[in-house]
Amino acid sequence: MVDRVSVQLGDTLAIDDVSLEVRPGEVLGLLGPNGCGKSTLLRTIYGTQRPSAGTVHLDGLDVTSARRRDVARRCAVLTQDHATDVELSVLDVVLLGRIPHGASRRSADDDLRRASEALARTDATHLVHRAFPTLSGGERQRVLLARALCQDPRVLLLDEPTNHLDVTHQLDLLGAVGDLGVTCVVALHDLTLAAAHCDRLALLDGGRLVALGTPEEVLTPARVEATYRVACDLLTHPRTGRPLVALAPRDHGSPTAQEAS
Numbered sequence: 022m023v024d025r026v027s028v029q030l031g032d033t034l035a036i037d038d039v040s041l042e043v044r045p046g047e048v049l050g051l052l053g054p055n056g057c058g059k060s061t062l063l064r065t066i067y068g069t070q071r072p073s074a075g076t077v078h079l080d081g082l083d084v085t086s087a088r089r090r091d092v093a094r095r096c097a098v099l100t101q102d103h104a105t106d107v108e109l110s111v112l113d114v115v116l117l118g119r120i121p122h123g124a125s126r127r128s129a130d131d132d133l134r135r136a137s138e139a140l141a142r143t144d145a146t147h148l149v150h151r152a153f154p155t156l157s158g159g160e161r162q163r164v165l166l167a168r169a170l171c172q173d174p175r176v177l178l179l180d181e182p183t184n185h186l187d188v189t190h191q192l193d194l195l196g197a198v199g200d201l202g203v204t205c206v207v208a209l210h211d212l213t214l215a216a217a218h219c220d221r222l223a224l225l226d227g228g229r230l231v232a233l234g235t236p237e238e239v240l241t242p243a244r245v246e247a248t249y250r251v252a253c254d255l256l257t258h259p260r261t262g263r264p265l266v267a268l269a270p271r272d273h274g275s276p277t278a279q280e281a282s
């Protein structure tokens with residue numbers, strides 16, 4: 022889907038020759054330190070950021086030349102820079118997700134049914150009649166995810182969707198994303214959360230793709246230390262068997278417990 026993409030932003034080469042094939046139905050986690058290019062790559066996949074070089078195809082569509090509505094019919098996005106002061110009810114915000122599908126093809130009853138299903142999926146049904154600006158950060162995040170789900174996308178792009186969420190809603194949100202069966206690219210900071218919920222991980226550093234593979238392949242202690250400058254041990258979750266990234270405090274860098282044993 023992403024083929025040899027570079028993105029120049031002012032003096033910064035934010036994305037440097039990245040190629041990435043997202044498999045249908047997979048949840049691909051996008052990891053990397055602050056400023057490594059995660060949001061830029063998501064915006065480029067969605068087509069709101071033009072690449073300086075390379076191409077992006079979404080479900081067969083060339084996003085650099087496609088109409089916005091054609092992209093939005095296939096792909097929903099949850100970004101970090103959403104407006105927070107729109108004087109709309111929660112229901113109206115979620116119903117915005119239906120707009121790309123065109124008034125002539127939709128019925129009001131079907132739109133309402135989809136909106137209430139999406140709100141139920143994100144545990145936000147009780148907020149339906151609230152004014153959007155009065156919501157807490159975590160409540161807004163869940164409503165905006167409901168809007169994205171209401172769009173009925175084939176591809177979902179999520180930029181740090183667990184921001185503001187308590188642990189219950191972090192787990193519920195990523196669990197719900199996995200259950201959807203929709204192709205998803207999700208930028209995350211929490212390595213253990215990413216390892217638990219993503220089929221594969223892509224690690225960016227300085228705009229370059231430095232690793233791509235299963236959580237076990239990508240989150241090796243050596244690579245985590247090289248990328249984040251934090252020592253860690255890779256443990257196994259006692260209940261799920263998934264990788265658990267135990268970060269060492271910055272002054273307890275080495276040796277790792279694995280090296281010491």
Ligand SMILES: Nc1ncnc2c1ncn2[C@@H]1O[C@H](COP(=O)(O)OP(=O)(O)OP(=O)(O)O)[C@@H](O)[C@H]1O
Pocket residue numbers: 030031032033035053054055056057058059060061062
């Ligand atoms: N409009 C801009 N002009 C110049 N540089 C920019 C612009 N937008 C972003 N950048 C730079 O591009 C790089 C990538 O930014 P991006 O927001 O994609 O990183 P990120 O991985 O999402 O970061 P974070 O984890 O902090 O959200 C950063 O160095 C950032 O400062």
